[in-house]
Amino acid sequence: xxxxxxxxxxxxxxxxxxxxxxxxxxxxxxxxxxxxxxxxxxxxxxxxxxxxxxxxxxxxxxxxxxxxxxxxxxxxxxxxxxxxxxxxxxxxxxxxxxxxxxxxxxxxxxxxxxxxxxxxxxxxxxxxxxxxxxxxxxxxxxxxxxxxxxxxxxxxxxxxxxxxxxxxxxxxxxxxxxxxxxxxxxxxxxxxxxxxxxxxxxxxxxxxxxxxxxxxxxxxxxxxxxxxxxxxxxxxxxxxxxxxxxxxxxxxxxxxxxxxxxxxxxxxxxxxxxxxxxxxxxxxxxxxxxxxxxxxxxxxxxxxxxxxxxxxxxxxxxxxxxxxxxxxxxxxxxxxxxxxxxxxxxxxxxxxxxxxxxx
Numbered sequence: 254x255x256x257x258x259x260x261x262x263x264x265x266x267x268x269x270x271x272x273x274x275x276x277x278x279x280x281x282x283x284x285x286x287x288x289x290x291x292x293x294x295x296x297x298x299x300x301x302x303x304x305x306x307x308x309x310x311x312x313x314x315x316x317x318x319x320x321x322x323x324x325x326x327x328x329x330x331x332x333x334x335x336x337x338x339x340x341x342x343x344x345x346x347x348x349x350x351x352x353x354x355x356x357x358x359x360x361x362x363x364x365x366x367x368x369x370x371x372x373x374x375x376x377x378x379x380x381x382x383x384x385x386x387x388x389x390x391x392x393x394x395x396x397x398x399x400x401x402x403x404x405x406x407x408x409x410x411x412x413x414x415x416x417x418x419x420x421x422x423x424x425x426x427x428x429x430x431x432x433x434x435x436x437x438x439x440x441x442x443x444x445x446x447x448x449x450x451x452x453x454x455x456x457x458x459x460x461x462x463x464x465x466x467x468x469x470x471x472x473x474x475x476x477x478x479x480x481x482x483x484x485x486x487x488x489x490x491x492x493x494x495x496x497x498x499x500x501x502x503x504x505x506x507x508x509x510x511x512x513x514x515x516x517x518x519x520x521x522x523x524x525x526x527x528x529x530x531x532x533x534x535x536x537x538x539x540x541x542x543x544x545x546x547x548x549x550x551x552x553x554x555x556x557x558x559x560x561x562x563x564x565x566x567x568x569x570x571x572x573x574x575x576x577x578x579x580x581x582x583x584x585x586x587x588x589x590x591x592x593x594x595x596x597x598x599x600x601x602x603x604x605x606x607x608x609x610x611x612x
Contacts, residue, residue: 325460328449329373332467336365339442343435350431352481352493362443364409365466368402369446372463379554392554395459396518399555402462403512406469407505414501420494432493433481439474443467458514458555465511469504476500521551524558532589536562539584541570541577550591559593560585566600574598 340362347356375398378391447467453460480496483489514525523529529550536545544565553559566577578596585591 325376325450325453326373328446329369329376329463332369332446332449332463333366333373335442335446336362336369339439340366343439346431346435350435352432352477360409360413362439362470364405365443365446365470368405368466369463371398371401372459374398375459389553392557393552395457395555396515396552399458399462399511400515400519402466403508403515406466406508407512410501410504410508413497414505417494417497417501420497421491430481430485432484433478436474436477436481440471440478443471443474447471456556458511458518460555462511462515465508469507472503473500518552518555523550524552527558527589527591532560532585532591535584535588536564536581539564539577539580541566541572542581543567547597553593557593558589558591559595560591561595561597563597563599566598568600574600 340359343359343362344356346352347359372395375394378394381391383390444467447464450460450464450467454464455461476496476499480492483492483496518524527550529548532550533545533548536542536548542564546563546565548560548562550558550560564577564581566572566574577598581596582594585594
């Protein structure tokens, strides 16, 4: 059903109503005029005169979609400071002890500093108010940050894998005791930082990128401790690159979902956890809705989702367009956490089948 075939329809579309319903609070105003309700009429679509009512309102609906806590700025500051200090110390000790595991872990922590910085910058930019040029604001930077984190983590890990393979064929002395003690400090630094982001990791892909960076380094540090102890007890230095390979492969496997998710969001895929057919079924179940078309669902950021859809309203149902829009907005907010819906209402006569192509 497309609006381009209205002229072939056997019935008359009485009106089209557009509404943006935002069931959330932002620190900025979406309306240039500052008002919550306004209406105007215009001629559009190039196939006749259609009255359009635009009603923009903010509703305090409850919903299942939770934003990341506002105190992640402190978490980013602590994480960057801890990891910067640790990178310097671990690099110096790794060179002195001739340990690839320590240098590899330092490389991960260096990528953490960059990753945390990118994620923090994205979070700050995402809070900026929309402008005439960036009408959605800069929310999408959180998606770009998650993609950046995934790519950097995979590149750094790939370099470690290559160096580990080369080290398998060369025998270099490794001081197991030094390796273990330095890596123990790494577990503390990376573990504490990862815990700071654990709460938001399941709800925000940007925060998840930061969490995976820190969690992977904590795991790498733990493996380094084991490698150092085994080298100390057995004297087999080949354990060092073998352990690095094992952990690096685990990091690649764990990071793959972050890369896939961030690429999908960059391409405006329906966010994970949402199903377009389920949303369509729920909209069709609303009273007064006899059909729909042009349903689109896409991410505005790693935590906010937008929706646009044309709803076909049966004129025989005693419900105003405003009531239908309000009910639809409440439903998609409460059931699916979609906070930026846009609805276009198309009224049809009772004699017209809403599933015809003319709709």
